[in-house]
């Protein structure tokens with residue numbers, strides 16, 4: 513399996529590390545020996561080697577292709593469309609920055625790969641949140657796989673659970689904590705009595721929150737994940753803008769303490785059914801499994817007809833976690849082809 517990677521930041525670099533570290537294990541357990549033939553980023557251009565790039569070297573030179581030695585082609589201003597159409601690769605891995613307003617340029621690139629009969633694995637939320645039905649149709653038409661496990665809860669297998677593990681049941685609805693940054697902040701506000709501003713500064717210092725935290729604290733990142741779940745689980749495309757979305761900016765440590773005194777705990781909760789979706793801060797009763805999910809963890813409770821509620825809790829972000837989702841998707845394609 514020849515891989516072509518777009519985006520070489522936290523996730524892309526973690527994937528290279530994982531592929532390198534696990535090479536023997538993947539070969540021994542699954543007979544899986546992928547080779548990475550190309551990496552592309554906006555600022556560094558394209559690094560390409562038809563016989564496979566050296567992962568150890570790539571890991572060492574991280575995002576500075578100029579230091580890469582050995583046979584390769586380095587093009588600062590490549591025609592990415594042409595590479596995606598003609599390039600000698602089997603799977604496109606989309607790990608570039610998410611744009612939840614337009615889904616671009618990743619959506620066009622994914623379309624180009626699918627129509628060129630290449631499988632696609634994406635952790636970029638924009639294309640799936642906004643254009644999933646069209647992309648799934650393109651994948652079907654061209655007989656290739658489109659997988660996106662890492663777009664929701666990173667390496668914690670929410671999609672595999674809902675779509676494969678619970679395939680026999682009907683999922684009637686779900687609620688989830690799908691943004692680790694806000695969950696971390698709410699935990700700190702409640703347990704350390706931090707103000708909203710102090711909790712945000714701490715999340716930023718730890719690298720959980722971006723310099724511009726809007727997408728996290730105003731609920732848009734969680735809404736993007738709700739869009740993906742709506743399309744994937746219910747077959748109902750629903751953009752983040754089409755949902756009622758609010759965040760946690762209005763909450764204070766005093767609000768959280770008051771809720772706690774009443775046996776409740778504030779969480780930023782996604783609620784979704786085939787009929788509608790919303791993201792808002794809610795004071796959940798402590799008996800709700802989501803109320804016990806603390807720190808940067810994510811969780812999802814699926815309401816099923818055959819099993820009642822099923823809850824999955826785990827990491828929802830981070831390079832290794834998200835790269836694990838990519839690797840699982842690659843293994844699923846490997847098993848299927």
Ligand SMILES: NC(=O)c1ccc[n+]([C@@H]2O[C@H](COP(=O)([O-])OP(=O)(O)OC[C@H]3O[C@@H](n4cnc5c(N)ncnc54)[C@H](OP(=O)(O)O)[C@@H]3O)[C@@H](O)[C@H]2O)c1
Pocket residue numbers: 518519520521522523524552553554555556607608609610617635636637662663666828829830831834
């Ligand atoms: N990190 C996580 O915990 C996590 C979890 C789940 C999903 N994701 C998703 O995974 C993706 C990557 O996240 P990350 O944390 O690795 O981000 P990151 O560290 O900011 O890296 C982003 C990478 O994308 C490249 N890029 C940006 N715009 C591009 C464009 N127009 N064309 C080609 N390359 C472009 C950047 O290259 P330049 O530096 O050259 O611009 C950089 O290599 C995002 O879509 C994110 O939402 C991340």
